[in-house]
Amino acid sequence: MIVADQKPIEEILQMLEPYKRVLFLGCQSCVAVCMAGGEKEVGLLASAVRLARKQQGRPIEITEGAVKRQCDDEFNEPWAKTIEQQEAVLSLACGVGVNKLSERFDLPILPALNTKFFGEVERQGIWTEVCAGCGNCILHMTGGICPIARCAKNLLNGPCGGVRADGTCEVSRNGPRPCAWVLIYERLGKLNRRQNMENLFAAKDWSSDRHGGPRQRIREDMLL
Numbered sequence: 001m002i003v004a005d006q007k008p009i010e011e012i013l014q015m016l017e018p019y020k021r022v023l024f025l026g027c028q029s030c031v032a033v034c035m036a037g038g039e040k041e042v043g044l045l046a047s048a049v050r051l052a053r054k055q056q057g058r059p060i061e062i063t064e065g066a067v068k069r070q071c072d073d074e075f076n077e078p079w080a081k082t083i084e085q086q087e088a089v090l091s092l093a094c095g096v097g098v099n100k101l102s103e104r105f106d107l108p109i110l111p112a113l114n115t116k117f118f119g120e121v122e123r124q125g126i127w128t129e130v131c132a133g134c135g136n137c138i139l140h141m142t143g144g145i146c147p148i149a150r151c152a153k154n155l156l157n158g159p160c161g162g163v164r165a166d167g168t169c170e171v172s173r174n175g176p177r178p179c180a181w182v183l184i185y186e187r188l189g190k191l192n193r194r195q196n197m198e199n200l201f202a203a204k205d206w207s208s209d210r211h212g213g214p215r216q217r218i219r220e221d222m223l224l
Ligand code: SF4
Pocket: 130, 131, 132, 133, 134, 135, 136, 137, 138, 139, 146, 147, 148, 149
């Protein structure tokens, strides 16, 4: 799922500074699961903003709502009339939802969240990036563990010299993390597929990754 964090309240208040009538619109999919932008977070954020603006002597009228998926017009459309009556919308969806509303409506759509990555639930309260959406998956060769997302250097042919004796990576953002290639080696052993380690990947064709600009998926059979 897409993992996001709520922006600091100071930044949100600054974005809302020019407006007195705003819809706070959440999304009940990924960002609700990671507790950043669902219905509950809309309510909590709206209360905090109302209070802060009242204390500033500049009250704000906030309408609260949440849609099933903000990245899809179908779910946003029932909110069209309400949106058109606002000075701005504060979106608690990921960046895709903000883009979607901005394409459809001629008013400022403000992002309440910082969109982070595709993540799995590692355990309660911890989400970890495990896929970087490269567009050309090799997980069948690596035992279902992605070296692009999990190796700090995106290495495709085994570990670098920075793997520590305890199997952790020398690059550490949030404390020691296992080296992706140690995980892959162990996993391939369990699957009886360690011979996959002998396969050398050619230099990756990154044309399916996002560096060539925005990507699209077109299903001709679904077009109307
Ligand atoms: S190889 Fe690409 S698509 Fe597959 S998990 Fe890794 S980043 Fe995601």
